[in-house]
Every structure is written in C-alpha cells, then in structure tokens.
Amino acid sequence: MPGSTDKLKTLDNSKLMDVVKNYKQYGYDLEIRQAAITILEERGISTQDLKMTGNFENTRFEEASRYFDSFFRSSKLALIAYCAVIAFNLLPGFIAEIAPSILTLVVIGSWLSLIIYFVFIIKSLLDHNRLYKLIGNNYNTNGTIMYYILGAPLYFIFYFVFKKQVYNEMRTIQ
Structure with missing residues (x-):
C-alpha cells in the first residue's frame, strides 16, 4: 500500500478523481480509492466536492x-x-x-x-x-x-x- 500511495501522490487532481470514480473498472480495491480521496482532501478537494461534480462514483x-x-x-x-x-x-x-x-x-x-x-x-x-x-x-x-x-x-x-x-x-x- 505505501508504494501505491506514493504513486497516487504523483498524479494530478483530475487523474486522482478518475481513480476515485472508476476504481472498480481499473481493478483497484477500496483502499486505493480511499487513499486517492485522502490525497484529494489534502489538496483541498472534499468528498462533497467530488459528489457535486459527479466524480465520486460512476x-x-x-x-x-x-x-x-x-x-x-x-x-x-x-x-x-x-x-x-x-x-x-x-x-x-x-x-x-x-x-x-x-x-x-x-x-x-x-x-x-x-x-x-x-x-x-x-x-x-x-x-x-x-x-x-x-x-x-x-x-x-x-x-x-x-x-x-x-x-x-x-x-x-x-x-x-x-x-x-x-x-x-x-x-x-x-
């Protein structure tokens, strides 16, 4: 998981939002999705923002x-x-x-x-x-x-x- 988190931190916000929204399609588990959400929250994008923009779930x-x-x-x-x-x-x-x-x-x-x-x-x-x-x-x-x-x-x-x-x-x- 630490290696995955480091890779996620290198992604820009739009790619992280894509991971959050389409994690099942990419074959990621819920932990990867949650790590992407945490990184986005650290960057100032809340879960509510993701839901409002349609990027929380597909x-x-x-x-x-x-x-x-x-x-x-x-x-x-x-x-x-x-x-x-x-x-x-x-x-x-x-x-x-x-x-x-x-x-x-x-x-x-x-x-x-x-x-x-x-x-x-x-x-x-x-x-x-x-x-x-x-x-x-x-x-x-x-x-x-x-x-x-x-x-x-x-x-x-x-x-x-x-x-x-x-x-x-x-x-x-x-």
Whole structure:
C-alpha cells in the first residue's frame, strides 16, 4: 500500500478523481480509492466536492454492473435449462424399454426445461440490450435474436462468447 500511495501522490487532481470514480473498472480495491480521496482532501478537494461534480462514483458503471450480473445469471440459468433439455431429449431412448411409466414424466420435464430455457434466454437478451443501450452502442436486436434462436444447438459455445463480449464492453464504460 505505501508504494501505491506514493504513486497516487504523483498524479494530478483530475487523474486522482478518475481513480476515485472508476476504481472498480481499473481493478483497484477500496483502499486505493480511499487513499486517492485522502490525497484529494489534502489538496483541498472534499468528498462533497467530488459528489457535486459527479466524480465520486460512476453511476453508469454501477447500473451496467447490475445489468451484467443479471445477464450473467440469466445466461447461466439458460445454459442449465439447455443442458436439461438435451438430457430430457436423450432419456426417452433409454427409458422407454426399462421404465415406460416414467416416460410421461420425462416428456413433461423436457417441455418444462424448454420453456425455462426460453424464459431465461429472453431475460438475458433484454439485459444484454439494456447494457448496450447504456453503453451507447446501438446493438442490432434483430441480429441478436437470430443469434440466440439459430444458435440454440450451440448455445453452450455462445454462452461463453457472449459472456466474454459483454465483459469486454463493461470495461469501456466511462
């Protein structure tokens, strides 16, 4: 921490304000942020001044973080439901001869997991679009919908691609 504080002291006020406002984006911990605030206070800039000028917290990033977390959670649940759909569609071939009475439950489970999959796909799509609107990127919704629908057989790959893409977009928010 002492080395970090020394580096912070060499920064001008605008860069210190940037550290205070965007510390999460830069991967800094709360101690670095607090050290920057302390240095600014020593230079005559109070926490109230930072709040009044909009340099205390990055509200756009915080809102985008909520959308990202919701997108990630919905996508993960969609991936789980997708795996359940695949499992339930493979089971009838094995169960039909062994336990035909369970076959109805497997078919019901298949339909329920398919419905759950689509619910969470739509929720993740909405969060994805909200995030891109917040970033200011006019992302083509129609292309995304087609990507989700046509990509359903390969969703387990798209899940990781979208996750990485959205994470990289989060880093561009100012």
